[in-house]
Amino acid sequence: MTEADVVDIARRIHTRDVSLWPAAPEEQPIIGKRLGWLDAPDWLKKNREELTRWARDIYGQEFARVVVLGMGGSSLAARTLAGVFGKTEQGLPLVVLDTTHPEAIAVTAAAASLSETLFVSASKSGTTAEVTALTAYFYQQVKAERGRAAGENFVAITDAGSALQHYAEAHDFRRCFLNPADVGGRFSMLTAFGMVPAALLGLDLDRMFNSARAARVASEADTPDADQSALRLGQAMARSALAGRNKLTLLLSPQLGAFSAWVEQLIAESTGKSGIGIIPVIDESLPIGAYGMDRFFVAVTLTGDHTLDETLQALEAAGHEIDHHQLDDRYDLAGEFFRWEFAVAVAGALLAVNPFDEPDVxxxxxxxxxxxxxxxxxxxxxxxxxxxxxxxxxxxxxxxxxxxxxxxxxxxxxxxxxxxxxxxxxxxxxxxxxxxxxxxxxxxxxxxxxxxxxxxxxxxxxxxxxxxxxxxxxxxxxxxxxxxxxxxxxxxxxxxxxxxxxxxxxxxxxxxxxxxxxxxxxxxxxxxxxxxxxxxxxxxxxxxxxxxxx
Missing domain, CATH: 3.40.50.10490 (Glucose-6-phosphate isomerase like protein; domain 1)
Structure with missing residues (x-):
């Protein structure tokens, strides 16, 4: 594949050319219905002010915390933002419950007053078994305290027409956010699944939008001096995997540590199929000599943070390939979400896998x-x-x-x-x-x-x-x-x-x-x-x- 062919991939992604990824002719329209993440910055632009107003109204209620009930892409967005940013002065503490272990559920229930807890039930399909069970359990517990007003303690995020939407309406939830149906779970960070928790944490959605918009503009550019870091990251991921360096090892500035689990899911679930796959390795620190030559390193650091400088120099000296990207501040993480999503779409095309399905789960x-x-x-x-x-x-x-x-x-x-x-x-x-x-x-x-x-x-x-x-x-x-x-x-x-x-x-x-x-x-x-x-x-x-x- 020539350099021009690689650059052309970016254009074809933005024009929704579904022939980039392998699929039978009858399945290609399904891929077309999973590309809405390309428009996620537009969704954020349209909804950021309303989300901010809504969250400010929530701050004025008697809520002491937010508990997100979700799995996979529907909860990793909230987990990442809570871990990287925490809450602002006006925002609410937020925790994610993404387990079915009864002790974890019991401890979460007892950690604060249920009447002062806002539960966010998040499921794209609306039928996720864990979310369905957790929502039913906590609704029953809140109802025991608040009776018919229990729904005021619940918010849902789901697709239109889902079972969760019907449950939310039947139980008078405070709000049900309907997400764009053409955005897959692991690509949904910049839509309601990520931005509702962001608003509840008190984050600045204008700054998040500006970062996301800039990343999309950069991915559209095809001039020689344009920022093509998303395209280059996807190309490097695929090239390394095809050369036997299929263990992508993620290195992050300490403040960005919570970003790792989101990247892990995006890579694993998007590329791991048809006997092919990039294996994400996160939260690992080894002596340089302990790393095999089947590694490909990606570093994401904050400007001014030199924690990883010596490690990156030593890895380069040892002959390892490194893709290093710097962010000006934590709010640039919004653009980083888009950059990785675009890179995975590129890698899928080069690896000949469909990054938008999950056939084996x-x-x-x-x-x-x-x-x-x-x-x-x-x-x-x-x-x-x-x-x-x-x-x-x-x-x-x-x-x-x-x-x-x-x-x-x-x-x-x-x-x-x-x-x-x-x-x-x-x-x-x-x-x-x-x-x-x-x-x-x-x-x-x-x-x-x-x-x-x-x-x-x-x-x-x-x-x-x-x-x-x-x-x-x-x-x-x-x-x-x-x-x-x-x-x-x-x-x-x-x-x-x-x-x-x-x-x-x-x-x-x-x-x-x-x-x-x-x-x-x-x-x-x-x-x-x-x-x-x-x-x-x-x-x-x-x-x-x-x-x-x-």
């Missing part, structure tokens, strides 16, 4: 539903199970099981199966307290010390709406360890015969079974009742027994 959802309906595991005969005296249980494809090895030995062997071109992902369906986070970090540190590959943390069920597409549809180079634990907290889901604990466990088991069916290298470790102690024991085994076997 449905398998886990279907298996989860079957388990909740009481159906037995279809692959039960192909799965081996090992238990130990401490109450831990390990499940794996039976072809990988050596019963004489014991649980610790079997888990160690699973890790040792990895090659330098692999990546290892830990997927905990746990209540992520600070102590549990620290225990997982210690395990990851121990694994990184002995494995010559990326070790990635993807909490569940959040990852099912993010990297889950890559796990199932991308290259078969991952090792996946799903981690669960028992809990005594039982929270019923209104209208369902099962609890949040049942749903959480079914989601973990459903994804495990889906990965087994696809022939992926996957294991499911249940820690029993003592989560932190069990994680510490696994870490100690990795440190001790790996040394013994070396």
């Amino acid at each position: 449905v398998s886990s959802k279907q298996t989860t539903r079957r388990l909740l309906e009481g159906n037995k595991e279809e692959q039960a005969n192909s799965i081996g199970e090992i238990r130990d005296d401490a109450g831990l249980t390990l499940r794996m494809p039976i072809s990988l099981v050596d019963e004489d090895a014991g649980l610790s030995g079997q888990l160690l062997r699973f890790f040792q199966n990895a090659s330098p071109t692999n990546y290892l992902t830990l997927m905990p369906f746990l209540y992520m307290t600070d102590d549990v986070q620290n225990a997982l970090s210690e395990l990851i540190t121990a694994l990184r010390a002995v494995l010559p590959l990326p070790v990635i943390l993807n909490p569940g069920p959040r990852y099912l709406h993010s990297t889950g597409q890559l796990h199932k549809g991308g290259p078969n180079s991952g090792l996946y360890l799903i981690i669960t634990a028992s809990t005594d907290t039982m929270l019923p889901i209104p209208g369902e015969p099962y609890s949040f604990s049942d749903l959480n466990n079914a989601q973990a088991s459903g994804d495990f079974l889906s990965l087994v069916a696809l022939g992926r290298q996957v294991a499911h470790l249940d820690l029993g009742a003592l989560t932190q102690q069990a994680l510490a024991a696994v870490t100690a085994e990795v440190q001790l027994r790996w040394t013994e076997s070396a």
